[in-house]
Amino acid sequence: MVMTYTQSEALYLQELRRRQEECWPADRPREAQYPFGERPITEYLREWAARDPQRVAIEFYGHTITYAELNDLSDRLASLLEERGIRSGERVAVMLPNCPQFNVAFHGTLKRGAVLVPLSPLARGGELQHLLDEADPAALIVLDALWPVAEPLLAGRNVREVFRVGLAGVLAQSPTLPLPELLQAAQAQTVSGDDLLPLLRQVTPRPQPVPELDSPAVINFSGGTTGLPKGCLHHHRDLIYTSASYCTVALPDALPLSERPVMLSFLPQFWIAGEDMGVLFPAFLGATLVLLLRWDVQAFLQAVPRHGVTVTTLLVDQVDEILNHPQAAPTDFSSLRQVNAVSFMRKLNPDYRRRWADLTGSVIAEASYGMTETNTCDTFTGGFQENDFDLNSQPTFVGLPVPGTEFKICDFGSGALQPFGTEGEICVRSPAVFKGYWHERHDPSDLPGGWLHTGDSGVIDEQGLLHYLGRRREMLKVNGMSVFPAELEMLLGRHPGVAGVGVLGRAHPTRGDEVVAFVVPRPDSGLTPETLSAWCRDEMASYKVPTVHFLDELPLTATGKVDKKQLLPRLAEVAGGNA
Incomplete structure (x- = not known):
């Protein structure tokens, strides 16, 4: 009997590396480089x-x-x-x-x-x-x-x-x-x-x-x-x-x-x-x-030409602010070479990328997948921006592992390897995986095979590229189907009238969970909950279509993420139907 790649981790990783080699950008090195050696x-x-x-x-x-x-x-x-x-x-x-x-x-x-x-x-x-x-x-x-x-x-x-x-x-x-x-x-x-x-x-x-x-x-x-x-x-x-x-x-x-x-x-x-x-x-x-x-948009607009800034990482919120600032057009952005964006409240989309390129002459890309437990920056997306391949892929595209890091997708319950294209738990093996929580320090045997089970849901597609769907504990079940808030936030963020979005779930008497989207509309967009709901019905599977509620602003954490704990009281307040 011929063994399939999901029946053996060695075969799985061998096949995954082969697929990743085929799509690895030609201008990106495949081995980590240490100019002065591996030293502190x-x-x-x-x-x-x-x-x-x-x-x-x-x-x-x-x-x-x-x-x-x-x-x-x-x-x-x-x-x-x-x-x-x-x-x-x-x-x-x-x-x-x-x-x-x-x-x-x-x-x-x-x-x-x-x-x-x-x-x-x-x-x-x-x-x-x-x-x-x-x-x-x-x-x-x-x-x-x-x-x-x-x-x-x-x-x-x-x-x-x-x-x-x-x-x-x-x-x-x-x-x-x-x-x-x-x-x-x-x-x-x-x-x-x-x-x-x-x-x-x-x-x-x-x-x-x-x-x-x-x-x-x-x-x-x-x-x-x-x-x-x-x-x-x-x-x-x-x-x-x-x-x-x-x-x-x-x-x-x-x-x-x-x-x-x-x-x-x-x-x-x-x-x-x-x-x-x-x-x-x-x-x-x-x-x-x-x-x-x-962050200060005026300081940014002055600093880039004054100091010849070549590399920066922005939240998409800041990208939006720069694009709409009256002093952006006369600013000299010619020094910029590498600009990454982090999608928290607002999501990177093809319109933002086109407008950014028109303004600055540089290409903006989604930053990376990572978590505090891995010292973050576990993937890269550079080299996949042609024809908006990354942004038009299944949300959220986070690309290839950095050299020396490996991913696999496993079933949350059994731990069985999942075929490419199938949702499951993102597992990562990397030299930067943390050595335990400070009061719960582990030895290597606590991570069998060196794999950290992240609790994140994701997919490795047929090309070997990673897509992040969200935290499993945030996963909703609607009529037995899995719905990931992070995926919906990315999809809703593609609408030109959406300035920010946070998606949560609440119990529903017949469907299991109800998907609720708190949306900050862009000023003067003319967007209403009804028109956004109609757009959702055209853009996503019916069971994913959320109940839409508009807010003037979303609560944020110190690092710019939507603070969903602060949205919970609003979730309890709103009744069924759009508002």
């Missing part, structure tokens, strides 16, 4: 500081930090932590907004051999208490304005050292970009003597042992959109692998080091994607990072 990301910073010390590492509203300075400041922080008794393996919590000091704290903590724990600067009360309970830090690096929020929660904890950070010390005398309110307030402040940066200048840096690749580096908290955040432990090897594998295929012009990118990031650095884009990837590539404290 802190050693890449040290290498760039030696090779190109005066290159700008961080550009922050006119204040610049060179690679030599960033390396020196992080060396001094490592020595300061040593002076204050912070030992290797102890946790250092960092509660900062986007600012150069975050990058200093990141590299300095890792150089000391301690474990960095980024905390959301928006966390308050019970949420912050939970994060501190999980991390149990020995030290806290905190924005001075947030100290009154954090201080009451430190009583009875093991936090031995607190370092306060002010923003006045990283403000240029003549800022080159519009300042957000937090930086405007900092203009009226003076740099205090106990501020972290003055403290570092008094420290004599001492050599620190180079961290082992398989030692703990960072604890990243999961988003907590469906429950309390959990701390995901990542090792140094995870960080450098993520940088090498993603940059190799997503930024092929930058490796080998023929082009040093200028990267703009406003994504929150405490978030896993912001850590990648605003800390790891610039240090890996020796890039200049144009760092924004937060």
Whole structure:
């Protein structure tokens, strides 16, 4: 009897690799490239500081930090932590907004051999208490304005050292970009003597042992959109692998080091994607990072031509804002080479891509599939934009695995391999898979075969390309048929009159679940719930057609995702039928 590929994992992966090889973009390398070898990301910073010390590492509203300075400041922080008794393996919590000091704290903590724990600067009360309970830090690096929020929660904890950070010390005398309110307030402040940066200048840096690749580096908290955040432990090897594998295929012009990118990031650095884009990837590539404290369309429009930005990642919400801004047309976008978009509230569609190309001359692509547990950036979509192949494919197209990462689709119940084209659970095997939740650390035997079962629903199509359908726990059953909110959000996002959408489900007496779409219509679109419902009946299977409710705005998390927990009261309020 001939064995089919679904009866053997070895045959399945062999067949999958064959199909992926056939559609692999010709201009994308197939092996991860490590310009300075497989070494900790802190050693890449040290290498760039030696090779190109005066290159700008961080550009922050006119204040610049060179690679030599960033390396020196992080060396001094490592020595300061040593002076204050912070030992290797102890946790250092960092509660900062986007600012150069975050990058200093990141590299300095890792150089000391301690474990960095980024905390959301928006966390308050019970949420912050939970994060501190999980991390149990020995030290806290905190924005001075947030100290009154954090201080009451430190009583009875093991936090031995607190370092306060002010923003006045990283403000240029003549800022080159519009300042957000937090930086405007900092203009009226003076740099205090106990501020972290003055403290570092008094420290004599001492050599620190180079961290082992398989030692703990960072604890990243999961988003907590469906429950309390959990701390995901990542090792140094995870960080450098993520940088090498993603940059190799997503930024092929930058490796080998023929082009040093200028990267703009406003994504929150405490978030896993912001850590990648605003800390790891610039240090890996020796890039200049144009760092924004937060998103601001005016700052973006001025920063791109001023600094010759070549690479950036935007939410589709920001793409929409740029396209509709009156100052966008005269802006020089000619430096842009690689622009990725993340579909949260608004979804990338062919109309956005066409308008973006007309405005900037660059092609915009969906970013990647990933999760905090895998250090994110597990796939790439570059090379599939011709004729909108990616956007016209089954939602949501997330492409091919980065080099060194593997996927398979299994049945949620039995774990059996699913044929290509069949829905099931996305399973991933990667060098960057987390080493467990901080208080539930596992050994390799806890992940049989090294496979992480993500809880996400997806499909690997006949070409070997991955499509993300959504979280299984969000899956709805309508008359026995599976409906994935993320798929419907992507489909609804293709309507030109839809500005944002969040899809949930509620119990129905005869159908099992009822699909409910909360929609923010685009102003002056003329869209009504009735016309959108009619469009849905033409564009999707009848059992997927949602009950449509219009909202003026959708609640969002700190990272820009639709906060569905906050939509639940609205779900309970609305009655059947359109509104």
